[in-house]
Amino acid sequence: MAQPDGLLYSKEHEWLKIEGDVGTVGITDYAQNSLGDIVYVELPRVGQTIQQHGSIGVVESVKAVSDLYTPVGGEVVEVNPALEADPALVNRDAFGEGWLYKVKLADAGERDALLDPQAYDALVAEGAH
Amino acid sequence: MYSPHTDSDIEAMLAVIGSPSLEDLVRVPDAVALRGPLEVPPGLPEIELGAKIAGYAKRNAAVGYTSFLGAGAYRHYCPPVVMSLAMRGEFLTAYTPYQAEVSQGYLQAIYEWQTYVCLLTGLDIANASVYDGATALAEGAIMAVNATGRRAVLVSSAVHPNYRAVLRTYARGLDLDVEELPVDANGATDFSNLEARLADKRFAAVIVQSPNFFGCINTPGEAARAAVRSTGTVSIGVVAEAMSLGVLATPASWGAQIAVGEAQSFGNPLAYGGPYVGFIAATKDHMRRIPGRLVGRSLDNRGNEAFTLTLQAREQHIRREKATSNICTNQAHCALVATIYLAAVGETGLRRAAVLNLERTNALAERVCAIDGYSRAFSTPVFNEVVIRVPAALGAGRVLAELERRSILGGVALDRWYPDLGDCILMNATELTTPEDIDVLCAALRDIVSVATESPAVHV
Numbered sequence: 170m171a172q173p174d175g176l177l178y179s180k181e182h183e184w185l186k187i188e189g190d191v192g193t194v195g196i197t198d199y200a201q202n203s204l205g206d207i208v209y210v211e212l213p214r215v216g217q218t219i220q221q222h223g224s225i226g227v228v229e230s231v232k233a234v235s236d237l238y239t240p241v242g243g244e245v246v247e248v249n250p251a252l253e254a255d256p257a258l259v260n261r262d263a264f265g266e267g268w269l270y271k272v273k274l275a276d277a278g279e280r281d282a283l284l285d286p287q288a289y290d291a292l293v294a295e296g297a298h
Numbered sequence: 299m300y301s302p303h304t305d306s307d308i309e310a311m312l313a314v315i316g317s318p319s320l321e322d323l324v325r326v327p328d329a330v331a332l333r334g335p336l337e338v339p340p341g342l343p344e345i346e347l348g349a350k351i352a353g354y355a356k357r358n359a360a361v362g363y364t365s366f367l368g369a370g371a372y373r374h375y376c377p378p379v380v381m382s383l384a385m386r387g388e389f390l391t392a393y394t395p396y397q398a399e400v401s402q403g404y405l406q407a408i409y410e411w412q413t414y415v416c417l418l419t420g421l422d423i424a425n426a427s428v429y430d431g432a433t434a435l436a437e438g439a440i441m442a443v444n445a446t447g448r449r450a451v452l453v454s455s456a457v458h459p460n461y462r463a464v465l466r467t468y469a470r471g472l473d474l475d476v477e478e479l480p481v482d483a484n485g486a487t488d489f490s491n492l493e494a495r496l497a498d499k500r501f502a503a504v505i506v507q508s509p510n511f512f513g514c515i516n517t518p519g520e521a522a523r524a525a526v527r528s529t530g531t532v533s534i535g536v537v538a539e540a541m542s543l544g545v546l547a548t549p550a551s552w553g554a555q556i557a558v559g560e561a562q563s564f565g566n567p568l569a570y571g572g573p574y575v576g577f578i579a580a581t582k583d584h585m586r587r588i589p590g591r592l593v594g595r596s597l598d599n600r601g602n603e604a605f606t607l608t609l610q611a612r613e614q615h616i617r618r619e620k621a622t623s624n625i626c627t628n629q630a631h632c633a634l635v636a637t638i639y640l641a642a643v644g645e646t647g648l649r650r651a652a653v654l655n656l657e658r659t660n661a662l663a664e665r666v667c668a669i670d671g672y673s674r675a676f677s678t679p680v681f682n683e684v685v686i687r688v689p690a691a692l693g694a695g696r697v698l699a700e701l702e703r704r705s706i707l708g709g710v711a712l713d714r715w716y717p718d719l720g721d722c723i724l725m726n727a728t729e730l731t732t733p734e735d736i737d738v739l740c741a742a743l744r745d746i747v748s749v750a751t752e753s754p755a756v757h758v
Contacts, residue, residue: 209586214447224620229586234617 171290172197173264177280178289181238184264185283187274192241195268196228196259199293204230207259211237212248212270219245219272221279226269228259240283243275364735365707366662368683368726369511370431370458370538371571372563374651375729377642380565384635394426394591394627398607404630405605408593411637418543419535419557420550421579426591426628431538431560432464434576435505437623438558439465441580441587442503442532443474444622450475452501452531454487456510458538459715465505479504481716485512485676485685489522496529507536508552512724513659513683514676515542517552532556532584540564540577540636541728542681544652549579556580565639566632575632585609589623654729655682658736662727665740671747675722683726685712685719692750694723700746706739 172178177185182200186193201207209229219225219239226237248270251258259267274280284292303311308320317323342350355361365373383389388403395401408426415424428434439451451469453462455478462476469476479495482488487506496504504526508517518526518533526533535554537543541563549557557579562568566575580588586609594608643651663684666672671689686709688697694711701708709725716722727736 211586217447227620234620236620 172286172293174286176264176286177240177283178286178292179238179240179283180292181240183238183240185240185280187280190274190277191246191271192243192274192280193268193271194240195263196237197289197293198263201260201263201267204228204235205232206230207256210252210256210259210269212252213245215245215248217245218275219243221276221282237269239272241272241274241276241279243272245270246273247271363705363707364738366709366725366727366731366735366739367707368513368539368728369710369724370460370560371568372539372541372682372726373568373728373730374541374563374565376565376567376639379642380635380638383638384565384631389631389634391631394630399604402605404634405593405607407634407637408591408628408630409595409605410641411633412593414637414640415561415577415579418540418548419537419554419577419579420548421554421557422582423585423588423592424577424579425588426593427561427630427633428576428578428590428625429629430562430572430574430576431458431536431558432461432576433625434558434560434578435461435534435536436465436468437589437625438534438556438578438580439474439503439505440468440472440623441556441578441584441589442534443472444587445532445584446502446530448500448502449473450477450501451503451505452477452479452495453505454479454481454507454510455716456481456485456487456512456514456516457505457507457536458511461507461536461538477501479506481512483676484678485510485514486516486678487518489518492518492522493525496525496531499529499531501529501531503532503534503556505534505536506554507538508546508549509537509539509542509681509683511538512676512678512685513680513726514678515546515681516678517547523553526553534558539682541648541652541655544648545656546652546681550581556584561633561636564636566635573629573632575629575636587622590625591628651729655727658682658727658729658731659684661733662725662731662736662739665736666725666743669740669744669747672743675719682728683724685722686725687721688723689747689750690721692746694721697743697746698723700749701739701742704742704745706742708739708742 182197184195184197207228207230211226213219213225219242221239221242223239224236225239228235228237249268395404398405412424428437453465453476466476480488506518508515510516533553533555535549535557537559540559540561559577560574561577562574578588591607592609594606596604596606598604659680659682663674666686667674673687675685675687688694694713698708698711709723712719712722712724
């Protein structure tokens with residue numbers, strides 16, 4: 170399964186789209202598919218400072234509660250307001266309408282630790298999770 | 299089924315830590331170790347045992363006393379139907395159902411309990427109960443900490459001292475700061491400085507009790523509520539005497555987003571400190587943070603109404619170290635008793651019982667304060683407890699001791715928690731407090747004063 174281009178990926182199945190110094194974060198289609206029907210997303214707070222690879226929230230599905238990890242560090246500048254009323258947006262459009270939060274990047278170099286679409290595709294193909 | 303460690307498990311673990319045997323690992327000093335068999339007398343026939351235990355029970359001094367003790371533990375009337383239903387074999391377990399969905403009856407009872415708690419608190423959701431009011435308060439504070447990401451809570455000094463002690467125990471483990479709001483000269487929480495204290499948004503929650511520990515009906519006013527709202531602080535309302543909810547405004551109506559408290563008063567008898575039953579209710583936006591179990595009403599695969607445990611995904615057995623609470627159970631049987639009590643007395647019955655509490659307490663306060671030397675410490679209206687100031691020459695301790703000699707448990711001396719209230723006794727009246735009880739108390743209090751004035755303390 171090909172992963173969308175133009176995004177970076179973490180081993181914890183988050184995606185990151187960088188525009189200027191702000192990154193938009195979501196979970197991948199593979200992740201939403203593994204979790205099943207998502208019933209709740211606990212997001213970080215706007216203004217909260219987050220560290221790369223930190224655990225800052227949870228995604229709760231009918232099957233499990235999974236931690237939400239941060240692909241990059243920085244300050245949270247926006248969270249997706251639509252998820253409170255409709256968390257299943259993450260299932261329907263993980264790479265689009267189901268985005269989770271936006272972060273003002275603290276360190277441009279942190280993105281180097283992330284995977285490109287091909288590398289993430291390989292990770293998923295291995296069935297790393 | 300409980301599976302203990304096998305011998306090979308134990309050997310493997312001992313090998314890892316390098317200890318030759320369990321006895322070697324846990325060495326009990328000879329002075330305190332029991333090396334032989336436990337020395338207990340042989341078993342008795344059932345009839346003899348009954349007689350022996352009845353003999354012990356007769357030595358129980360509290361029988362035959364007239365009691366004005368309250369302070370978080372209350373005597374109330376319980377209609378016989380409550381226990382005859384609650385003691386049915388189908389219900390008789392202290393424990394939450396663990397093969398939950400086969401216990402539809404119990405789940406329905408818990409669902410009804412949650413519904414009652416929502417009705418009484420005015421809030422959207424309630425859980426299946428927790429151990430007691432103090433635990434409920436600590437868990438409510440943790441909800442607020444998780445909701446706000448702040449690491450301190452502000453609690454009124456008029457919240458039950460034991461509840462505050464439990465809160466501090468929880469806070470120590472979680473490394474939270476607990477600060478207090480002072481009490482004013484009327485026995486009410488002093489909110490005058492609240493806005494300034496909340497300004498730096500350091501506090502996750504403001505915790506207020508009403509009726510407070512002094513019995514005072516004391517809710518935050520509009521200014522205090524505005525300060526809480528505008529700083530994003532969570533307002534926690536504590537109700538240590540659930541009977542008050544039969545006649546007083548709901549915690550939601552005075553701004554509480556989380557209401558916690560103790561429901562022992564609903565049908566659960568007093569029994570040497572427990573068991574008790576705590577409740578937690580909250581607004582819908584706190585739904586995912588409420589600890590413990592919640593029962594939901596749903597439909598089964600044939601379209602029939604069915605009850606189910608819901609939101610379990612955040613409990614400890616699933617979330618492990620990421621769980622936000624250590625509670626994986628509920629106080630099932632006590633909550634059941636409370637539920638049946640509420641169903642039995644109904645809305646009208648609960649209101650009448652609560653009004654009786656109010657009337658008897660006002661009668662108690664009036665009668666006691668008519669005696670020379672006794673007065674109310676605070677002017678704030680009370681529910682079923684009142685702080686009485688006794689003659690300073692006697693002090694609370696001496697008055698209580700003299701009452702006890704006359705087979706009266708006169709209340710609780712407040713100086714152990716509030717050094718400034720050394721001459722003060724917290725007295726309780728409920729619907730079980732009769733006018734005759736108050737007569738007996740007043741006669742004794744008069745007697746104590748007159749004896750004291752006739753024979754002043756001799757100074758050598």
